[in-house]
Each structure stands twice: as structure tokens, then as C-alpha cells.
Amino acid sequence: MKVFKIVRVLFFISFFSFAQNEDYVKENYNKTETTITMRDGIKLFTVIYAPKDTSKEYPILLQRTPYSCQPYGEDAFRTKIAPNEFLMKEGNIVVYQDVRGRWMSEGVYDNMRAYIPNKKGKQIDEASDTYDSIDWLVKNIPNNNGNVGIWGISYPGFYATYSLLDSHPALKAVSPQASIGDFFFDDFHHNGAYLLSYWRVTPLFGHEKTQPTAKPWFNFPDLGTEDQYQFFLDAGPLSNLDAYYKEDNVFWQQLKDHPNYDDFWKSRGIIQHLKNVKPAVMFVGGFFDAEDLYGPFNSYQAVEKNSSNYNTIVFGPWSHGDWARNSERQSIGNVYFGDSISHTYQKNIETTFFNNFLKNNTQVTVKLPEAYMFDTGLNQWEQYEQWPPKNTEKKSYFLQNNQRLNTHAEKSFTFEEFVSDPKKPVPYSEDIKMVFTPRKYMTDDQRFAARRPDVLVFETPILTEDITMAGPILAKLKVSTTGTDADWVVKVIDVFPSDAADFPETQAYLKMDNYFMMVRSEVMRGRFRNSFSIPEAFIPNEKTAVSIKLQDVNHTFKKGHKIQVQVQSTWFPLIDLNPQTFVPNIFEAKATDFKKQTHRVYNDSSIEFTVLKKK
Incomplete structure (x- = not known):
């Protein structure tokens, strides 16, 4: 290559x-x-x-x-x-x-x-x-x-x-x-979760040259396949990737030695x-x-x-x-x-x-x-005149049972649950390719994910008026797990109407009819829910608050569309797999640490949007 x-x-x-x-x-x-x-x-x-x-x-x-x-x-x-x-x-x-x-x-x-x-x-x-x-x-x-x-x-x-x-x-x-x-929150990590998609280009940052040169002094690994999902699934724990990067790759060693937001990253x-x-x-x-x-x-x-x-x-x-x-x-x-x-x-x-x-x-x-x-x-x-705009308000939507996304909380407390299996993680995309930080997934159709049993879906009725979100989004989850660690992924989706027309860019196997366009998404490595510097295990089956700040949007959900929120626990191989068993350093986790667990999302969980007020 x-x-x-x-x-x-x-x-x-x-x-x-x-x-x-x-x-x-x-x-x-x-x-x-x-x-x-x-x-x-x-x-x-x-x-x-x-x-x-x-x-x-x-x-x-x-x-x-x-x-x-x-x-x-x-x-x-x-x-x-x-x-x-x-x-x-x-x-x-x-x-x-x-x-x-x-x-x-x-x-x-x-x-x-x-x-x-x-x-x-x-x-x-x-x-x-x-x-x-x-x-x-x-x-x-x-x-x-x-x-x-x-x-x-x-x-x-x-x-x-x-x-x-x-x-x-x-x-x-x-x-x-x-x-x-x-670098802990851009590129190589998102809220403490390691972006596995970046792993392939680690040599670009990790090898040091010894003298001025007009030629590259580093090499990218030849992985022998274009199937990114299968390659990383077969590779197993992150420690197995040491076979590709040795001690001379300084940045790979730094990533492994500093899994938390310590002074190395803060400085x-x-x-x-x-x-x-x-x-x-x-x-x-x-x-x-x-x-x-x-x-x-x-x-x-x-x-x-x-x-x-x-x-x-x-x-x-x-x-x-x-x-x-x-x-x-x-x-x-x-x-x-x-x-x-x-x-x-x-x-x-x-x-x-x-x-x-x-x-x-x-x-x-x-x-x-x-x-x-x-x-x-x-x-x-x-x-x-400023960002976020002056004329905005915070508006919460609650994650209700029966796939409902409502603006009011319910008095009775229920939950939705799913089984998260590290051996069958939710892919971030349907595309089969080996790419560095894939781009198109940021607006990809999320119907494939919505149809999996390990992805929860919450959706509004068809909107009767335009709703413009202009500013940050905050997911306030209330969750529990049978394990001692978990990742939480939240996706905000614009569901198109059934009469939406295709674009020339629309992939041949897709239709914009009922397209689930991802507008914003983010992950939180659960161990960092209270501090990115001091990780904490979950207590099995104990209801716990996990908040996730999603980056800003400026997006109008148009009349006739629907607002949808998806919640899942794997997003592979965009991010690495969480063992779902608390270990001090996930870069050193063993294959036996990776366990299937049941996760619950309670119906007092909410998504707080920054909404533009009507003129």
C-alpha cells in the first residue's frame, strides 16, 4: 500500500x-x-x-x-x-x-x-x-x-x-x-471511548523520524481485507493489536498507557x-x-x-x-x-x-x-447574533415505552431493555469497506440499526409544525446493567416522510422514502459518567444516571417528518468494544472479560434539545 x-x-x-x-x-x-x-x-x-x-x-x-x-x-x-x-x-x-x-x-x-x-x-x-x-x-x-x-x-x-x-x-x-x-475528546476518543476507526493511522502520529526527510518514515499496516467490521471482530481485545504496532510506535504506547483523562492528556x-x-x-x-x-x-x-x-x-x-x-x-x-x-x-x-x-x-x-x-x-x-442563538429554549423529550418520544414525563416508571453481546456488536454502517474515520455515516440511513433487537427506538408522532434545533443536545439517561461497565450511544434522527424523493447521491439499494437520517450522535463510556479522570464501575442492576453531551446542531425537523432517538451500547468498529466487565484499562482487557449483558433504559430518561422559539 x-x-x-x-x-x-x-x-x-x-x-x-x-x-x-x-x-x-x-x-x-x-x-x-x-x-x-x-x-x-x-x-x-x-x-x-x-x-x-x-x-x-x-x-x-x-x-x-x-x-x-x-x-x-x-x-x-x-x-x-x-x-x-x-x-x-x-x-x-x-x-x-x-x-x-x-x-x-x-x-x-x-x-x-x-x-x-x-x-x-x-x-x-x-x-x-x-x-x-x-x-x-x-x-x-x-x-x-x-x-x-x-x-x-x-x-x-x-x-x-x-x-x-x-x-x-x-x-x-x-x-x-x-x-x-x-485529543482526548477530538479524534482518538469520544467521551472516553476509543475511536477504533483511527487505529489504522496511528503510525502517522506515533513514529519519530531521526533527521529531515522528504520521504515518509512510517508505514500503515496491511490488514489483508476491506471488511473493517470483521477484521476488528476477529482481532479481539485491543491488546491483540500489538501485533501491528511495536514499542517504536510512541503514540500507540501512549494511548495504552493513558486510558483515562490524566495529566498527559490535560496538558x-x-x-x-x-x-x-x-x-x-x-x-x-x-x-x-x-x-x-x-x-x-x-x-x-x-x-x-x-x-x-x-x-x-x-x-x-x-x-x-x-x-x-x-x-x-x-x-x-x-x-x-x-x-x-x-x-x-x-x-x-x-x-x-x-x-x-x-x-x-x-x-x-x-x-x-x-x-x-x-x-x-x-x-x-x-x-x-450569537451562538447558540438568543431566542432559544431548552425542551425535553422523554424516552417512553412502546417506542414513544414525548414532551411530558409519565408518573409510572417502566423501562426498555436489550441484550448487548460483544460478539455481535451493532455496526455503525452497512457499508463494507476499510476506511479511516468514515464520513458518510454521519447522515447514514439508520433503519438497519432500528431493526436490531439491541437498539432501542423512541419516536414522536408526525410533526404538525417545523421544529428547529439550534445549539447543543444533552441526553439525560437513567440506566442499569447486569454488568459492571457499558457504553451508551445516543443518536438523534430525522425520519423523512413516505413521499420523500430520491437524490442522485442516494445509494442504489436505498430509498429516501422513510429515510432515517442521522442528525447527531455520540457515545459515552459509562465508566467516565462522573469523571473522565477517575473511572467507576457500575453496580449491577442499580439505576444510574448517565448524561451525554451531543455536539451542536442547526437543523429543522420539518412538518411531516418525525424526530427519533435511538439508544444502543455498541457502535462497531467506529469505537472499540467495551468488555462490559469493569477492568482498570480496557487496552489490557482479556478475551474472558468480554461478557454479554442486559441493559435497561428507564422512561424518566430524557433528551434536552435547544429549540429556536417561534417568531
Whole structure:
């Protein structure tokens, strides 16, 4: 399996596509490769694309990446640069940099390197590397206007967020996009549950290189099958996966050694440090991003709470990084949302943001809304003065027997129960493929799951009016189990009417007639119900509260549709299997620890939605 092919598929961040002449960059830009020396003497490899027209000054747009700023060689040009085609063709100095310890840069890579407040002497972190880089760029690149912007998607989005800490005075505008906020809650874990779908790309983060290199120094394992579900089911306990990753894979060892939210993970979080931010910020995300929903929402809220800078947020009907592509039809899996949505974002939102602060003497000439959010039920953009919007209220729906989802609680207490068998886990998708962090499942049809005996279904009657949910969702479950541990998965679903028309994107074996579109979903590893740092066993058969925060939505459930909630305990192999027997470290669980258990969900369980008030 070719490493470069996988990197391009998984991390298109540096190779996003937009329509253009493939020779445009070479015809209009000069390329320079250099190194910038950091305060501790380490040299970071940096590529500079400067407009050939030197009759005026330009802002600098910088992206710092662990995924390579290739192609290497001053005669080898990218076919596209900058965040989008408009910013490229307007003329900007565009800079890419391999972060410390990656590819052609010197130093030791540290995954999600911890921030050091009040650094002294030659102490370094990603904030100091960014500061030192910007300082060199504005002093050494001809024809720059002294204003710098930073952008990045996914891991480069994390470095963009990091630039807000101890920021250089020249840094005026930053757009973290699909930005990682905390690796324990983004990407590799969700509420303490290990995302098994990420296991395959662990080498990308785990192997350390010893010297600058333009070639990969890691390999992805060849699993010998495209059936992801069967591969991981046959593999058994996580400890059996050691056969693929040895001690030289540093990150795999770290994952196993730190199963709880301990100081190792806490120190690598960035959100808690987002205070007194100076540059203008625009957080960007996709409502159907299977990888990074936690980071953009929580980072935006932290800046909003703790800073007085210009701070805005944009969420569209996208999966991971789709806004950097230019698809004529925007769809996620089977569901179509509209035409040229990314093009509109790039031209009217992203370009406007950077031009406001980099080309207009940092004065806002075109005001963007505080929150520019796409309604994924009505398929239209909405503008709000804040996020979540002011005119919302909390509305609870209770999980009743006979598959009912009601807005009132019942006096008699009953329960629904199911048997959770680790040998026959509920799949997250019907698709048979080996993929890293699958994207389309975020809107997939959930009828296949609803028809399983180990998935509970609760549903409203057909809606007689539109209901718009705009903000976070909180599941307040009351549960019990015959075991001592369990995972709890909650899915919020839009049930389409029986006359819904198919889209060209609809898979051949499906119909949009009565389609169960997943709108939001999340898992909670039950042992972390009270603390992510100190896991607790369940007492068998004892009714216990488990709350699950689902990330925000902006979705209208239209008249004629139904709101559905599904509850289950396995979601495989998106997340790893819980043994359902409490063990100190699930990464060390033995095959004998995995037990079939009976779970109950009581009818005083509820789902609290943030609902937009009627005008």
C-alpha cells in the first residue's frame, strides 16, 4: 500500500481542490525554500510562494502542518495555494511550514505538544515556534505589508488555534478549521471511548523520524481485507493489536498507557488556554464532521467567554474539510444539501474575513455575522447574533415505552431493555469497506440499526409544525446493567416522510422514502459518567444516571417528518468494544472479560434539545 496515496486520501488538507489552471501558481508566483531558526536553534523547513508582481505589498498567509509542505524542490510547484482560489488569485504571499520534528524540519515531534505559559529562555512550544516564524517572515520577505494570517484544517487547524497564544503583533487574522481542541475528546476518543476507526493511522502520529526527510518514515499496516467490521471482530481485545504496532510506535504506547483523562492528556489540551486572544478569529467546521466537532465549538466558546477580540463561527453541511473543496453538489452520503455551498463560503465568507484584517488596515469593511450557520433541515444559511442563538429554549423529550418520544414525563416508571453481546456488536454502517474515520455515516440511513433487537427506538408522532434545533443536545439517561461497565450511544434522527424523493447521491439499494437520517450522535463510556479522570464501575442492576453531551446542531425537523432517538451500547468498529466487565484499562482487557449483558433504559430518561422559539 502506497503511503503517499493514503496521506493524500486521509489528509487532503494540503491538497484541496478548486477549479483553476494547473500552471497558475507557477506562472504567477516565485517559490523559495528556506529554513527559519527557532530560539533553541532548531531549523524549521519553510516554503514561500510570493507573487511575481512586486509593484505592491501583500499580506502573508501561513499554514503550519505536520502533513508535509511538499512538493519539495524550488522547481516543483503546488497546483493550488492559499485557503482558496480567490485569495490565491487576488495575490497573497503564501507560506507553508513543516512543524518541528516532521518531514524536512529538524527537532523532535511531540503529538499535541503541551503549551508552556510564561516561557523562559530557550523553552519552546508551538506558540513560540509560530511567533519566531512570523517574526522572521515579516522581517525577511520583500513586499509584505506587515500583516499575517494563519489558517489550517484538522491538525493544521490545531496549529492555527495554537498561534492565538502569545501571538505575534503582526498576526491579525486566524481561522482554525476543523481544529483539534483536545485529543482526548477530538479524534482518538469520544467521551472516553476509543475511536477504533483511527487505529489504522496511528503510525502517522506515533513514529519519530531521526533527521529531515522528504520521504515518509512510517508505514500503515496491511490488514489483508476491506471488511473493517470483521477484521476488528476477529482481532479481539485491543491488546491483540500489538501485533501491528511495536514499542517504536510512541503514540500507540501512549494511548495504552493513558486510558483515562490524566495529566498527559490535560496538558495537551488547548481550549483551557484560550484567554485574552488578540487576533481576529473565525472558527470553521462541518455539522457532519466525523473527526472534529468538539474542537471548533468549544474553542469558539472559550474565546467568546475569555477574550474581547473579533470572534466568529461558521458551520456548514460539510464533512471533514469539505468547505475547501468545490463540489457543484454538496452532499454527505445519501443526503443532498444544495449547490456550490463551498464556493459561496470561500468567496463571501473566508475571503472576506482575511481581506478585512490583512488588506484593509485591520478595519472591518464587510461585517460578517457572529454565527453563520447552515440549517441542515431547511438547506439554507442562517445568520445569528450569537451562538447558540438568543431566542432559544431548552425542551425535553422523554424516552417512553412502546417506542414513544414525548414532551411530558409519565408518573409510572417502566423501562426498555436489550441484550448487548460483544460478539455481535451493532455496526455503525452497512457499508463494507476499510476506511479511516468514515464520513458518510454521519447522515447514514439508520433503519438497519432500528431493526436490531439491541437498539432501542423512541419516536414522536408526525410533526404538525417545523421544529428547529439550534445549539447543543444533552441526553439525560437513567440506566442499569447486569454488568459492571457499558457504553451508551445516543443518536438523534430525522425520519423523512413516505413521499420523500430520491437524490442522485442516494445509494442504489436505498430509498429516501422513510429515510432515517442521522442528525447527531455520540457515545459515552459509562465508566467516565462522573469523571473522565477517575473511572467507576457500575453496580449491577442499580439505576444510574448517565448524561451525554451531543455536539451542536442547526437543523429543522420539518412538518411531516418525525424526530427519533435511538439508544444502543455498541457502535462497531467506529469505537472499540467495551468488555462490559469493569477492568482498570480496557487496552489490557482479556478475551474472558468480554461478557454479554442486559441493559435497561428507564422512561424518566430524557433528551434536552435547544429549540429556536417561534417568531
